[in-house]
Amino acid sequence: MTKSEWLRESREHLGLSQTDLRNLLNTALNRSYDKSRISRWENSKENIPAEVIKQIESLMATRKKRAKVIALANQKGGVGKTTSSLNIAAALRRVGRRVLLIDLDPQASASDWLLGPKGLDYFREGRSIYHNLLNDRPIEECIIRTEEEENLQLAGFDLISSHINLAEADSRREPGFEHALAENLDRVANG
Ligand SMILES: Nc1ncnc2c1ncn2[C@@H]1O[C@H](COP(=O)(O)OP(=O)(O)OP(=O)(O)O)[C@@H](O)[C@H]1O
Ligand SMILES: [Mg+2]
Structure with a gap:
C-alpha cells in the first residue's frame, strides 16, 4: 500500500471527512492546512509530512483501544x-x-x-x-x-x-x- 492509500484508508477508518482531518491536524499540529492539501496527499500529488503521518498513526493506535467512559456528575444544580x-x-x-x-x-x-x-x-x-x-x-x-x-x-x-x-x-x-x-x-x- 502506498502512503497515499494508507492515508485515505486510515482517515475513512477513523470516520473522518477530509474537512474533519484538516481541522484535526490544524488543531493538533498548529498548522493551517486546507482541504485541497489533504486531497493532494491522498492522490500522491504531494508528500505527506512526517508529523502528519505520526499524528495519524497515534490516532489509529488509540482507536484500537477500548472506549473511555467519562462521567460528569454533581448534586449541586447549575454548576456547569x-x-x-x-x-x-x-x-x-x-x-x-x-x-x-x-x-x-x-x-x-x-x-x-x-x-x-x-x-x-x-x-x-x-x-x-x-x-x-x-x-x-x-x-x-x-x-x-x-x-x-x-x-x-x-x-x-x-x-x-x-x-x-x-x-x-x-x-x-x-x-x-x-x-x-x-x-x-x-x-x-x-x-
Ligand atoms: N465555564 C463557565 N463559565 C461561565 N458560565 C458557565 C460556565 N459553564 C456553564 N456556565 C453557565 O452556567 C449556567 C449553568 O450551567 P449548566 O446548565 O451547564 O449547569 P448544570 O450543572 O448542567 O445545571 P443543572 O443542575 O440545572 O443541570 C448556564 O447559564 C451556563 O451557561
Ligand atoms: Mg444540566
Missing part, C-alpha cells in the same frame, strides 16, 4: 455539568475521537439543546436512555447517529438523549440496577 459535557464531547471530536454523549439527566437540557422539539420524536420512537434503562431496549437502537441530525452533524458526535420520564429511575431499587448502564455500555464500547 451540561455545558461541560457538550463542550468536552465537541472538543474530543475535534481531535479525532469518536464520541457518544449520553444525557442522563431527566431535565434533558443537553438533549433539548441538541435536538430541540425533535427530541420528542426520538422519544416517541423509543430511542432514549429511558428506553434502554427502564424498558430494556438495546442500547445500539437508542443511539442517534451524527448523520441523522443536523445539529449533531455540526458537533460531530453521536447521542443518546434523555426525557423527563427518566426520573422514574430514581425509584428503581432492585439489586444491580446501578450497574445497568455500565453493562449496557460494554456492548458498544468496542464498536
Whole structure:
C-alpha cells in the first residue's frame, strides 16, 4: 500500500471527512492546512509530512483501544455539568475521537439543546436512555447517529438523549440496577 492509500484508508477508518482531518491536524499540529492539501496527499500529488503521518498513526493506535467512559456528575444544580459535557464531547471530536454523549439527566437540557422539539420524536420512537434503562431496549437502537441530525452533524458526535420520564429511575431499587448502564455500555464500547 502506498502512503497515499494508507492515508485515505486510515482517515475513512477513523470516520473522518477530509474537512474533519484538516481541522484535526490544524488543531493538533498548529498548522493551517486546507482541504485541497489533504486531497493532494491522498492522490500522491504531494508528500505527506512526517508529523502528519505520526499524528495519524497515534490516532489509529488509540482507536484500537477500548472506549473511555467519562462521567460528569454533581448534586449541586447549575454548576456547569451540561455545558461541560457538550463542550468536552465537541472538543474530543475535534481531535479525532469518536464520541457518544449520553444525557442522563431527566431535565434533558443537553438533549433539548441538541435536538430541540425533535427530541420528542426520538422519544416517541423509543430511542432514549429511558428506553434502554427502564424498558430494556438495546442500547445500539437508542443511539442517534451524527448523520441523522443536523445539529449533531455540526458537533460531530453521536447521542443518546434523555426525557423527563427518566426520573422514574430514581425509584428503581432492585439489586444491580446501578450497574445497568455500565453493562449496557460494554456492548458498544468496542464498536
Ligand atoms: N465555564 C463557565 N463559565 C461561565 N458560565 C458557565 C460556565 N459553564 C456553564 N456556565 C453557565 O452556567 C449556567 C449553568 O450551567 P449548566 O446548565 O451547564 O449547569 P448544570 O450543572 O448542567 O445545571 P443543572 O443542575 O440545572 O443541570 C448556564 O447559564 C451556563 O451557561
Ligand atoms: Mg444540566
